[in-house]
Amino acid sequence: MAETLNFELVSPEKLLLSEVVLDVTVPGSEGEFGVFPRHAPFITTLKPGILKVNMANGETREIVVRGGFAEAGPEALTVLAEQATPVEEIDTAALETDIRDASDDVKDASDDEARNKAQARLDQLRELQGLLARR
Amino acid sequence: MPSLKDLRNRIASVTATRKITKAMQMVAAAKLRRAQTAADAARPYAERMGTVLGNLAAGIGDQPGAPKLLVGTGDDQTHLLVVCTAERGLCGGFNSAIAKLARDRANELIGQGKTVKIVCVGRKGHDILKRLFASQIVDFIDFRAVRQVGFEHADQVGAKVRELFEAGEFDVCTLFFSTFKSVVSQIPTARQLIPAEFDGDAADGAGASYEYEPDEEAILAELLPRNISVQIFRALLENAAGEQGARMSAMDNATRNAGDMIDKLTLSYNRQRQAQITKELIEIISGAEAL
Numbered sequence: 001m002a003e004t005l006n007f008e009l010v011s012p013e014k015l016l017l018s019e020v021v022l023d024v025t026v027p028g029s030e031g032e033f034g035v036f037p038r039h040a041p042f043i044t045t046l047k048p049g050i051l052k053v054n055m056a057n058g059e060t061r062e063i064v065v066r067g068g069f070a071e072a073g074p075e076a077l078t079v080l081a082e083q084a085t086p087v088e089e090i091d092t093a094a095l096e097t098d099i100r101d102a103s104d105d106v107k108d109a110s111d112d113e114a115r116n117k118a119q120a121r122l123d124q125l126r127e128l129q130g131l132l133a134r135r
Numbered sequence: 136m137p138s139l140k141d142l143r144n145r146i147a148s149v150t151a152t153r154k155i156t157k158a159m160q161m162v163a164a165a166k167l168r169r170a171q172t173a174a175d176a177a178r179p180y181a182e183r184m185g186t187v188l189g190n191l192a193a194g195i196g197d198q199p200g201a202p203k204l205l206v207g208t209g210d211d212q213t214h215l216l217v218v219c220t221a222e223r224g225l226c227g228g229f230n231s232a233i234a235k236l237a238r239d240r241a242n243e244l245i246g247q248g249k250t251v252k253i254v255c256v257g258r259k260g261h262d263i264l265k266r267l268f269a270s271q272i273v274d275f276i277d278f279r280a281v282r283q284v285g286f287e288h289a290d291q292v293g294a295k296v297r298e299l300f301e302a303g304e305f306d307v308c309t310l311f312f313s314t315f316k317s318v319v320s321q322i323p324t325a326r327q328l329i330p331a332e333f334d335g336d337a338a339d340g341a342g343a344s345y346e347y348e349p350d351e352e353a354i355l356a357e358l359l360p361r362n363i364s365v366q367i368f369r370a371l372l373e374n375a376a377g378e379q380g381a382r383m384s385a386m387d388n389a390t391r392n393a394g395d396m397i398d399k400l401t402l403s404y405n406r407q408r409q410a411q412i413t414k415e416l417i418e419i420i421s422g423a424e425a426l
Contacts, residue, residue, distance in 0.1 A: 008179070010179050010180045010183060011180065011286075012177060012180050012181075012286040012289075012364075012365060012368055013173070013176060013177060013180075013285065013286055014176035014177065015176060015179050015180075028348060029348070029349065030348050030349060040346060041345045041346065042345060042346045042347075042348070043187065043191075043345045043346070043347050043348070043354060044347070044348040044349075044354075045348075045349070045353070045354055045357055069187070069354065069357075069358065071183070071187055071345075078183055080180060080183055080184060080187075082286075082361070
């Protein structure tokens, strides 16, 4: 039997998912990464993106996460997401609004640092929209 | 001595009151269950957050460049008290217990010559505190329109606190709320938010050496502000459960008292009725005898 990993997805409001999984792909802020059993201890922040879960029973789940962080260890992976929605339930209109807000932020930014931050956020949201559109 | 009609009216009014308190008790019981589930569901996130932050803080705590949210401004002249209470009354001593704790702390700090600023979350606490500390209250947030507290509401309060901190408005921030221990017991609690304090379990986790991406400071800089909102969220949920618990037991008491009152009133009503009948009989009989 293949090795497995305990995966937990938590949002501030509740525990969304607690499963035994084979591997998980996580959208880290420095790039996407896969977590398999026996992963080295690792903590990273997340960017908006799609979390792919391969469960031990053969099912796969895809969940859109927005911000938060992930803590990986040899036996367990915990994702603390600020927002998490299954791909099927994602509200594209709300995402659209967020993108509009983000581009307004870029325009309104008072200094370079704020502008870079807002731009980075806008790019991440656009990328997420692109990913969702391609499905 | 109240007349028979007065007694009848009073019995009717107390019966109506009992009906209301009974209904309120049942509503509170139903809401309590929901609030408790919400509080339980939120616990894993807050716990994880605490552990991870504790680990990070243990590694970074003493360095000179550590974030201010973690180590504070190095001063403790100005204190911000965030007082979370309920929006509605009729829940026993729930609101006043929290307000009393905050008031005692504020008086103690003022006595030591510190400056105190207060942010009220919830209408009831504001009502109590504004009489004593009208000039110290810098902000008042009420969630009267909110039915179920969500993370975004806590974040709203958190954003306010962070804004004040960044503007250098205070040095130490303490959160006041009520810990939900059981239906009959809620403990008013003060918890320090800034500089951040962590639960005891941080030390044992420090053994696992994590790799961080981006780096530790960047993660810490992102997590610390969020931690404030998470702590406030937790406080609000505890409060929501506590409020319903307190209201439930207060209304249970009120229902019982109303029952006792009805029994007492009915007894004196019956006595008086009988006395009157006896009196009338005597009048008739003595009238008949006189003939």
